[in-house]
Amino acid sequence: MLKIDPADVYSYLDKWPEKTNSTYAVTTQKTEGLAIKSVQQKKEAPPIIIYQDNKKIYKDVLKPDATMTAKLDGKTSGSLQLQQVIVGFDTNNKQVFSVYNPLGSEMIVTFPESAVSYAVGLRISGDGEAVLSEFSLKSYNQPPLVSKKELFSIRSDVDYLLITNVYPEKNNYYQNMFIHRRALSYKERGIKVAIFRLNTSPSIGYYEYEGIPVYMSGDEELTRLLDYRSYKKILFHFITERMYEAVNKSNARTTPKLIWVHGYETTKWYRRWFNFYKDASSLRSALNQAPGNQRQLDFMHKLYSSNDNTIKFIFVSKWYKENVAEKDANAIVKNYSIIHNVIDDQLYRYEPKSAEQRKRILTIRPFASRTYANDLMVKAILALKDQPFFGELEFDIFGQGPLFDKEVEPVRGLSNVHLHNHFLSQEQIAKQHKSHGIFLGPSRMDSQGVSLGEAMSSGLVPVTTKVYAIPEFIDETCGFLADKEDYLGLAEAIEDLYYNPKAFLEKSEEAAHRVRYQCGKDKMIRAEVKEITESSNEKVLQ
Incomplete structure (x- = not known):
């Protein structure tokens, strides 16, 4: 080094x-x-x-x-x-x-x-x-300061700095993988970025992940890096006040900034009621975090309301911007674009489904919180258990997290429900898509629903919930939207697809078509690259 x-x-x-x-x-x-x-x-x-x-x-x-x-x-x-x-x-x-x-x-x-x-x-x-x-x-x-300057000089060909909270590493490749895939796509188009993972450490680490340079340290070293070398633009994912202030203290305070807003950083704590309503300790924990959540929203209000023309926002969904981000931060965002999260339709290739594949149902979800509504997924399976065709169905449930064992316990003994308590790589997910026809993915909150989009790209018919921004990406022509908390609606969708193989095939084809038109990789990356490379006297059309 x-x-x-x-x-x-x-x-x-x-x-x-x-x-x-x-x-x-x-x-x-x-x-x-x-x-x-x-x-x-x-x-x-x-x-x-x-x-x-x-x-x-x-x-x-x-x-x-x-x-x-x-x-x-x-x-x-x-x-x-x-x-x-x-x-x-x-x-x-x-x-x-x-x-x-x-x-x-x-x-x-x-x-x-x-x-x-x-x-x-x-x-x-x-x-x-x-x-x-x-x-x-x-x-x-x-001296350490000389060594740090040497470290900051690595990869002098990089023009853009992307600041975020976590990033994939050799031993843990699930952290913000979607950001890494963006960085690789930018690189393919000649846009070279370095990553800064902001933590609270005074030490500074460095590694490269699949050719992308990554720094890890606290705000002081971020400021030092930006004082030492300049970038054409600074990109933020999951922005916090610490990130912003570290940049503002540096020589980069007037450097153009692009801020991606994914949802978590701009949402009031009580919208996640489903994570704490069942027991007092969860509620106490949520209440303890409420002041920090309000500080973050106050910070977002300040950013959204700023007249600083070096700042521009990217929202992944129009619905989320208007109905959550602006409402919860009590501000109207002026300088922004809507660019959906990328769905990699090259990795998740569409292959026409057979009617038989409507009987193979896939779920790939984290089991880290009730946001992912895995309890509704399990209840939907149980609601189908007494149907005469249930034995013809096959369910594969992939995921990991503290709620896994508890939430899947009711279906553990069913011979046609296969439990896989581990995560999958992107390539493994694509392989599972090929052998299934329905993606069962209810939700309680989502700014887009990337896993649903990936499944649609492969031709799976999504069965999900009509909450938050999901209807911006899925309708009755390409999937099913059950009402909020309606596990019977999820079960009825699977039943409908079982009895209507022709409708299954039509929805499958339309799902693959829609996601490519709306969120396809080439289209979204071109839009992001245009935002990244535009100069201050240009304007990207919205």
């Missing part, structure tokens, strides 16, 4: 303990690298940390005017996720610092002045195996 050679290299691939408790069984073995096996004893167990050599404290390594970098690399399988852990101690061996570095990343570690020693560990979550090829700290005879 740095041009000069390190003065010292400290490798930590040996002397790792094994650990078994009520949540995890972890075994380690020194090979050419470090082999790790993790078995999660308890579903949805929180991550654990194991420390090298009984949390040995390494002294006389940290030098005040030297740069320390940390790197973790290797390969993993299953759902296992690993992060490098570095903790710092003062002269009394009191912990004064900690940082987590993901697999595949190299980080300039910013220890506080009070830190004189450190220990190293591994943060472990999930099931699977790993072989680590590198767990190192390196010391360079170069």
Whole structure:
């Protein structure tokens, strides 16, 4: 990462303990690298940390005017996720610092002045195996500020900076994957972007994911980066006040800004009533978060109402802009475009369905909250159970999250309901699309419904709910829209498709056609690229 050679290299691939408790069984073995096996004893167990050599404290390594970098690399399988852990101690061996570095990343570690020693560990979550090829700290005879400027100079060919909260990485490729796919599409068209993942760490990490450069750090380093180098335009996804203020404090305060609004960042907390109405603790948690939600909405009001002509907004749906974003922030947005989320119709290719495929029903959803209405999906299946044709149907339910076991329990014993407690890659999703005919995806809140659109692109008929922006993308010509909370309506849609194979084939073809016309990859990316590359004296038609 740095041009000069390190003065010292400290490798930590040996002397790792094994650990078994009520949540995890972890075994380690020194090979050419470090082999790790993790078995999660308890579903949805929180991550654990194991420390090298009984949390040995390494002294006389940290030098005040030297740069320390940390790197973790290797390969993993299953759902296992690993992060490098570095903790710092003062002269009394009191912990004064900690940082987590993901697999595949190299980080300039910013220890506080009070830190004189450190220990190293591994943060472990999930099931699977790993072989680590590198767990190192390196010391360079170069001041940290010089090293950071060197880091900021990497990929000097990049013209645009995209700031967001999370981004895919080697060990965790689900985080904002849709943003990464945008970045790859821009790259195909000659638009080179770098990513800044804003967190709260004073240290700064760097990695490349499928050729896209990614920085990770807090607001201070974001400001420093923008003071050091300039970009033609700054792009935001899931904007927060911290992101905006870090940019505003820098030399980039007058740089043109494009802000994508997806929904979560501009929605009042009580619209998600379905996540907390069932028990007091969930309600208390929601109420505790309400002040933070209001601060975010106040910030969005300020942005929406601003006369700053360097700011422009991109909304993924007209309905969401008018009925949620502007209402909840109590503002009218002046400078904006509507560009829907991209549906990759090249990956999700349309192949004409057979009438038999109307009997194969697919669900691919997170089980992280009640937003995704998986309980309605399960109730719809149960409502079909006594129908004479039920035995001819096959259901495949894919997903992962803390609600999975609880929500699928009522259908666990049904022989034609197949439960898959894991996520799928984009390519695996496309493969599942090919063998199914109906996508069962109810919702309680959605600014578009990307998974529905992806299924439509492959020719699946969507069976979903008439809530929020979904009717902007689906109607009776290409799918079914049940009323809010109406699981019987979902079941009736599947029954209707069973008894009307011709209608199924017509809706399938129309679904694939509509999504390409409305949200097709080439059309949406061309619109976004035009927004990104327009200069201040040009105007993109809305």
